Structure formats: C-alpha cells, structure tokens
Amino acid sequence: MNVLTDNFAAFRDGFLKTVELTALSTLLALVLGILIAAFRVSPVPALRVFGTVWVTLLRNTPLVLLFLIVTLGLPALGLKGWDSFWLAVMALGCYTSAFICEAVRSGINTVSVGQAEAARSIGMTFSQTLGHIVLPQAARTAIPPVGSLIIALTKNSAIASGFDVMELGALQKELNADAGYNILVIFLWIAICYLIITLTLSGLFRLLENRMAVAR
Amino acid sequence: MSEVSVTKDAAPVAGDLVALTGVNKHFGALHVLQDIDLTIARGEVVVVIGPSGSGKSTLCRAINRLETIDSGTITIDGKPLPQEGKELARLRSDVGMVFQSFNLFAHKTVLENVTLGQTKVRKIERKAAETKARALLDRVGVGTQADKYPAQLSGGQQQRVAIARALAMDPKVMLFDEPTSALDPEMINEVLEVMQQLALEGMTMIVVTHEMGFARSAANRVVFMADGRIVEQATPDQFFSNPRSDRAKDFLSKILHH
Numbered sequence: 001m002n003v004l005t006d007n008f009a010a011f012r013d014g015f016l017k018t019v020e021l022t023a024l025s026t027l028l029a030l031v032l033g034i035l036i037a038a039f040r041v042s043p044v045p046a047l048r049v050f051g052t053v054w055v056t057l058l059r060n061t062p063l064v065l066l067f068l069i070v071t072l073g074l075p076a077l078g079l080k081g082w083d084s085f086w087l088a089v090m091a092l093g094c095y096t097s098a099f100i101c102e103a104v105r106s107g108i109n110t111v112s113v114g115q116a117e118a119a120r121s122i123g124m125t126f127s128q129t130l131g132h133i134v135l136p137q138a139a140r141t142a143i144p145p146v147g148s149l150i151i152a153l154t155k156n157s158a159i160a161s162g163f164d165v166m167e168l169g170a171l172q173k174e175l176n177a178d179a180g181y182n183i184l185v186i187f188l189w190i191a192i193c194y195l196i197i198t199l200t201l202s203g204l205f206r207l208l209e210n211r212m213a214v215a216r
Numbered sequence: 217m218s219e220v221s222v223t224k225d226a227a228p229v230a231g232d233l234v235a236l237t238g239v240n241k242h243f244g245a246l247h248v249l250q251d252i253d254l255t256i257a258r259g260e261v262v263v264v265i266g267p268s269g270s271g272k273s274t275l276c277r278a279i280n281r282l283e284t285i286d287s288g289t290i291t292i293d294g295k296p297l298p299q300e301g302k303e304l305a306r307l308r309s310d311v312g313m314v315f316q317s318f319n320l321f322a323h324k325t326v327l328e329n330v331t332l333g334q335t336k337v338r339k340i341e342r343k344a345a346e347t348k349a350r351a352l353l354d355r356v357g358v359g360t361q362a363d364k365y366p367a368q369l370s371g372g373q374q375q376r377v378a379i380a381r382a383l384a385m386d387p388k389v390m391l392f393d394e395p396t397s398a399l400d401p402e403m404i405n406e407v408l409e410v411m412q413q414l415a416l417e418g419m420t421m422i423v424v425t426h427e428m429g430f431a432r433s434a435a436n437r438v439v440f441m442a443d444g445r446i447v448e449q450a451t452p453d454q455f456f457s458n459p460r461s462d463r464a465k466d467f468l469s470k471i472l473h474h
Contacts, residue, residue, distance in 0.1 A: 122313075
C-alpha cells in the first residue's frame with residue numbers, strides 16, 4: 001500500500017516535469033516582465049501604452065482562461081504543432097510576467113529620480129540608465145515580491161495538469177484511477193513534492209536578498 | 217557667507233558657448249521662465265542668484281534639457297538642443313552637471329562613479345578610465361576614498377566626487393545647481409575651493425548658488441533672477457556695491473547684513 005515506492009518512477013517524472021515547467025515559465029516571465037516594466041517607464045508613449053495594455057489584460061484574466069486561449073486559440077489562428085508543454089510555458093510565463101512587471105516597476109519607483117538624472121546628465125542613453133543605474137538598485141526592493149510570484153507560479157503550474165501536461169498535479173488523477181490507494185496519502189506526497197520546490201525557492205531568494213543587502 | 221581667498225585672473229575667451237533666446241516655461245499656471253535671453257561666453261563663469269522660486273534651478277536644468285522648455289531656443293556650442301534620444305545623450309555628455317543632492321550612483325564605488333561615463337558613453341578602455349578617474353579624484357582631494365561607496369563619505373566629499381564624475385567626461389561647460397545648499401557649513405568651503413580652482417583653469421561655468429562669497433571672488437558676471445525673469449546682470453563688483461534694480465537691492469539687503 002505504499003503509493004510512493006510503488007510509483008516512484010511516476011512521482012519522479014511528475015516532479016521533474018513540474019520543475020522544468022516552473023523553471024522555463026519563470027525564465028519567460030522574468031524576461032518579459034523586465035522588458036514590459038522598461039516599456040512602462042520608457043519615454044516612448046506607444047511603448048508605455050503597450051505595457052499598460054499587456055499588464056491589464058494578463059493580470060486580470062483567470063489563468064485557466066489563458067490556458068484555454070493558448071490551447072484552443074492559437075491552433076484556431078493557424079499556429080499548430082506546439083506541444084502542450086510549451087503552450088503551458090507560454091500561458092504561465094505571460095500571465096506571471098504581468099505581475100513581475102509591476103513588482104519591478106514598484107522597485108524602479110523606489111530609486112530616486114536624481115539617480116536617473118545624474119546618469120542622463122553624463123550622456124547615458126535611456127537603456128544604459130535603466131540597465132546600469134536604475135534596475136540594479138530597483139532589484140533590491142523588487143526581489144522579495146518577485147520571489148513570492150515565482151512560488152505562486154510553481155503552484156499555478158498545477159493547472160497545466162488539466163491541459164495534457166504530465167506534471168505533479170496530473171499524477172493524482174492517474175493514481176486515483178488505479179484503485180486501492182488512500183487519496184489523502186497521494187495528496188500528502190504530492191504536497192511534499194511541491195514543498196521541496198517552493199522551500200528551495202524561498203531559500204534561494206532569501207540568499208539573494210542577503211547578498212544584495214550587503215552590496216550597498 | 218563663506219569667503220574663499222583666490223584671486224581671479226582668467227579672462228573669458230571670445231565666442232558664445234551657451235545661448236538662450238526667448239526661453240519660456242510653465243509649470244501648470246506658474247510661469248517659471250519668462251522670455252529668458254542669456255549668453256555665456258567660452259571660459260566665462262556666470263553665477264545665477266535670486267530668491268527661491270525665481271526659476272534659477274529650472275534655468276540651469278533646462279540647459280541640458282533635464283527640464284523641457286515651452287518656447288524659445290537653447291544652443292550649446294552653436295547646436296540647438298535636440299529631442300530626447302541618442303543625439304541629446306551625446307550633447308549631455310559635453311555638459312557637466314552637479315546637483316544639490318550629489319546624486320552619486322549609490323550602488324557603485326566612488327571610482328566606478330567616475331569611470332562609468334567614460335567606459336559606457338565615451339567607450340574608453342577601463343584601465344585608461346581608471347587612471348584618469350584616480351587623477352581627478354586626487355585633484356578634488358578624495359583620492360583615498362576611491363574604493364568606498366558614496367554613503368560612506370561626507371556630503372562635502374560626495375559633492376567633490378560628483379564634480380570629478382562630471383569632469384571625467386571633459387565637458388565644454390559645467391552646470392552647478394546649488395552645489396553647496398545640502399552641505400553642512402563646515403563642508404561648504406572644500407567644495408567651493410574645487411570650484412574656484414576650476415574657474416581659474418578657464419572652465420566655462422554656470423553656477424546657481426547662494427554663496428555670495430563665491431560670486432564675488434570667482435564670477436565674471438552675476439545674473440540676478442526674480443519671478444522667472446532676469447532682472448539684472450552685472451559684474452560682481454557692480455552688482456554687490458551698486459545694484460540698479462529695487463528687487464536686487466531688496467534681496468541683497470536681506471542676505472548681506474549679518
């Protein structure tokens with residue numbers, strides 16, 4: 001009756017799938033989030049509008065709906081051939097990028113205007129000012145909320161189980177179908193798997209936060 | 217008022233470096249700059265004084281377009297200020313700016329503060345940039361602080377680093393926006409001495425300040441502003457001993473009698 005030892009391979013595959021899904025979505029969310037935050041503070045009005053629309057749409061749409069849009073909408077638009085894993089990365093990454101953008105932007109707002117003015121006055125361009133002066137200082141305040149968002153992303157990734165991705169969440173359905181196991185025990189092991197990922201993330205972000213605090 | 221005893225002998229070289237014509241600016245209903253016409257010759261040291269809210273800082277910041285203007289033209293070395301973009305960035309690198317609140321890059325060491333513009337904007341090699349930065353830091357008297365972070369320095373030291381940072385770009389003109397207003401009294405002189413030295417070496421300078429001692433000893437010309445207008449321009453001797461306008465007389469009577 002030991003669900004973990006009997007199905008160790010399934011647990012391992014599900015765990016690794018969730019880690020992979022989380023890691024790739026995080027990467028996409030960070031890249032897009034920082035880029036959109038740059039758009040939102042840029043001197044070009046069109047970019048600012050684009051950034052605002054991006055955040056408003058993605059932040060206010062339920063994640064399940066986003067999954068439906070990418071799995072049903074993209075093929076309808078003729079973009080076929082993406083496997084369900086990459087569609088999930090796209091949905092999770094884009095969704096979380098809206099939140100990351102706002103966390104980064106709040107970090108940017110804590111950096112005094114004088115820092116950017118000094119950078120501009122020695123002839124740095126907008127992207128140099130942002131990249132060398134503002135973002136490194138914004139990171140200090142943005143890192144704790146970004147950590148929370150990535151932990152939320154990890155847990156949100158369970159939604160992918162409903163869209164044909166064989167990650168941890170999907171395990172429960174699979175094992176439940178084979179009669180005999182106690183459902184609470186299945187859930188307990190799945191929860192422990194998620195905790196391993198999220199507690200590792202918490203630790204990493206605490207480390208990062210301490211590192212940044214020293215370099216002042 | 218602090219007095220710095222350096223005699224001035226550098227005469228301005230002919231040719232206008234900065235020219236403002238018919239410059240107007242509003243902050244909402246407030247007309248902060250009203251029909252400003254001002255030219256600054258190469259090598260000239262112009263001190264802008266006036267009561268707070270008179271538009272002196274706005275004038276200073278408009279010259280490198282940290283403030284945009286509503287109408288009129290500003291030219292630097294014959295070239296009108298371009299729109300925001302690469303062209304403006306290039307022009308700004310030729311105009312040094314020193315702020316009231318120092319604005320040193322808080323996450324960079326003193327040395328990095330002075331090398332950053334050289335390596336990123338002028339594309340100078342790191343080694344050469346560091347050599348130049350150390351020489352400049354020595355010149356402003358903070359050479360031993362090179363590896364510290366700005367927060368570890370006193371206000372006077374920070375402001376001198378800020379001057380070195382601006383000088384590292386080899387600017388054609390230096391703008392000082394109330395450079396000593398945020399300093400403790402005992403630190404004002406160390407900054408003024410560096411500025412005096414710069415003036416002696418022939419740097420073109422536009423200085424917004426409340427330091428009348430500096431105006432007297434280092435300026436070629438005093439520009440007096442009130443309510444968004446240039447009310448009076450004169451040599452320091454003329455201005456301080458014999459101001460023509462009532463507004464200037466009133467201002468001087470309030471600040472010079474103690």
